Amino acid sequence: MKENATRERIVQAADKLFYERGYEATSFADIADAVTLSRGNFYHHFKTKDAILLAVIALRKANTAAMLDHWAGAAHEPAERIRSFIRILIVNRAQIRLYGCPVGTLCGELAKLGHPAQAEASGLFTLFRDWLRREFVRLGRESDADALAMHVLARSQGIATLASAFHDDRFIDQETAGLSAWLDGLVASQPSPSTHS
Amino acid sequence: MKENATRERIVQAADKLFYERGYEATSFADIADAVTLSRGNFYHHFKTKDAILLAVIALRKANTAAMLDHWAGAAHEPAERIRSFIRILIVNRAQIRLYGCPVGTLCGELAKLGHPAQAEASGLFTLFRDWLRREFVRLGRESDADALAMHVLARSQGIATLASAFHDDRFIDQETAGLSAWLDGLVASQPSPSTHS
DNA sequence: GTCTATACCTGGATAGAC
DNA sequence: GTCTATCCAGGTATAGAC
Numbered sequence: 001m002k003e004n005a006t007r008e009r010i011v012q013a014a015d016k017l018f019y020e021r022g023y024e025a026t027s028f029a030d031i032a033d034a035v036t037l038s039r040g041n042f043y044h045h046f047k048t049k050d051a052i053l054l055a056v057i058a059l060r061k062a063n064t065a066a067m068l069d070h071w072a073g074a075a076h077e078p079a080e081r082i083r084s085f086i087r088i089l090i091v092n093r094a095q096i097r098l099y100g101c102p103v104g105t106l107c108g109e110l111a112k113l114g115h116p117a118q119a120e121a122s123g124l125f126t127l128f129r130d131w132l133r134r135e136f137v138r139l140g141r142e143s144d145a146d147a148l149a150m151h152v153l154a155r156s157q158g159i160a161t162l163a164s165a166f167h168d169d170r171f172i173d174q175e176t177a178g179l180s181a182w183l184d185g186l187v188a189s190q191p192s193p194s195t196h197s
Numbered sequence: 198m199k200e201n202a203t204r205e206r207i208v209q210a211a212d213k214l215f216y217e218r219g220y221e222a223t224s225f226a227d228i229a230d231a232v233t234l235s236r237g238n239f240y241h242h243f244k245t246k247d248a249i250l251l252a253v254i255a256l257r258k259a260n261t262a263a264m265l266d267h268w269a270g271a272a273h274e275p276a277e278r279i280r281s282f283i284r285i286l287i288v289n290r291a292q293i294r295l296y297g298c299p300v301g302t303l304c305g306e307l308a309k310l311g312h313p314a315q316a317e318a319s320g321l322f323t324l325f326r327d328w329l330r331r332e333f334v335r336l337g338r339e340s341d342a343d344a345l346a347m348h349v350l351a352r353s354q355g356i357a358t359l360a361s362a363f364h365d366d367r368f369i370d371q372e373t374a375g376l377s378a379w380l381d382g383l384v385a386s387q388p389s390p391s392t393h394s
Numbered sequence: 395g396t397c398t399a400t401a402c403c404t405g406g407a408t409a410g411a412c
Numbered sequence: 413g414t415c416t417a418t419c420c421a422g423g424t425a426t427a428g429a430c
Contacts, residue, residue, distance in 0.1 A: 006413085022309040024221060027405055041414045043407070100305050107362035108302050111295065112219040122362045147371060150359060154372055158355030162347060165304035165319045174344060175351055203395085224423055238396050240425065 019102045078135040093169040101160035275332040290366040298357035
């Protein structure tokens with residue numbers, strides 16, 4: 001049990017550091033320091049750095065799935081659920097301003113490294129994509145639900161990238177408002193959205 | 198003169214490597230190998246890695262300015278010029294699919310590293326932003342020209358990020374079409390666009 | 395202006411005592 | 413399960429011969 005607790009502390013510290021500094025720029029020593037653990041002991045829990053990365057991605061997937069479930073529980077209407085997604089940009093604006101989107105920046109870094117965990121990381125996007133697609137289907141957009149989901153994902157990624165590049169979080173409010181308005185227009189144009197879950 | 202030629206070859210090789218592998222992941226040895234130069238000789242041209250980064254950013258700025266001038270020369274109508282910007286996503290789709298946008302990914306990496314050249318790098322975005330803003334002003338959108346410029350930039354960044362994460366360039370065609378349609382709608386809603394340059 | 399050689403450091407990873 | 417000590421590869425940077 002104690003073993004699991006230490007392992008979890010390592011993964012959480014790595015999650016934070018990978019987000020704030022990037023995967024490659026984070027050393028074993030950095031993570032070990034963050035959880036006040038010796039470098040040697042570290043290898044008792046994780047053999048390689050790649051193993052830590054996979055554990056971090058798994059943690060993020062679990063957290064993401066829980067968040068999506070929470071949103072679905074908090075709102076029944078598909079448009080309101082999609083708005084929950086858009087709102088994460090605002091809720092996390094302080095972090096995004098500094099480090100961008102955790103998913104987008106990780107995927108970008110792994111792509112350049114040619115890292116084998118690329119597919120695992122983009123699976124994080126897939127969680128959001130599939131969830132959004134389902135809500136667009138419920139909105140009555142069966143035919144283009146996936147394209148709409150990707151559109152929302154892309155817009156949010158662009159917002160995060162520019163907010164970080166310009167260190168400007170007022171821009172986040174501006175653009176999320178535009179994205180919300182786009183969604184309103186979409187809903188208004190739908191004659192009779194299906195409301196069954 | 199020979200000195201300048203070697204220097205330029207170094208900067209061009211670094212430009213390519215920083216894009217494809219990232220700044221931190223690219224070593225002096227990588228760049229030296231690419232231009233078949235000894236490591237020692239390398240320092241005759243650049244004292245530090247940061248100096249190379251600044252030279253690469255300066256090169257990109259010059260190339261960007263030349264490209265923007267070219268677009269302005271090739272089309273007079275503001276909407277057509279803005280479409281030239283949107284088209285780079287399609288023209289460079291093979292690269293974007295693999296490595297994302299050179300500007301967005303560099304800014305993202307430098308932000309996480311807390312690198313002093315962050316402002317220099319985001320200046321690349323500013324070149325596009327100011328150029329687009331001017332074209333939106335010419336379209337008659339003085340009041341929100343900057344917001345529109347940032348909107349176009351954000352959309353294109355999102356497209357690049359997701360195309361890279363999913364290694365999907367069909368998505369680029371899909372989303373750029375949507376962005377072009379948005380621009381068409383904007384132009385159509387303008388009663389009398391100013392056409393003086 | 396170009397090379398070789400090398401100093402110095404950091405980071406990933408292992409061995410083995412406690 | 414935790415620690416210290418250590419190895420080795422690779423990266424930045426310098427010195428100095430040619």
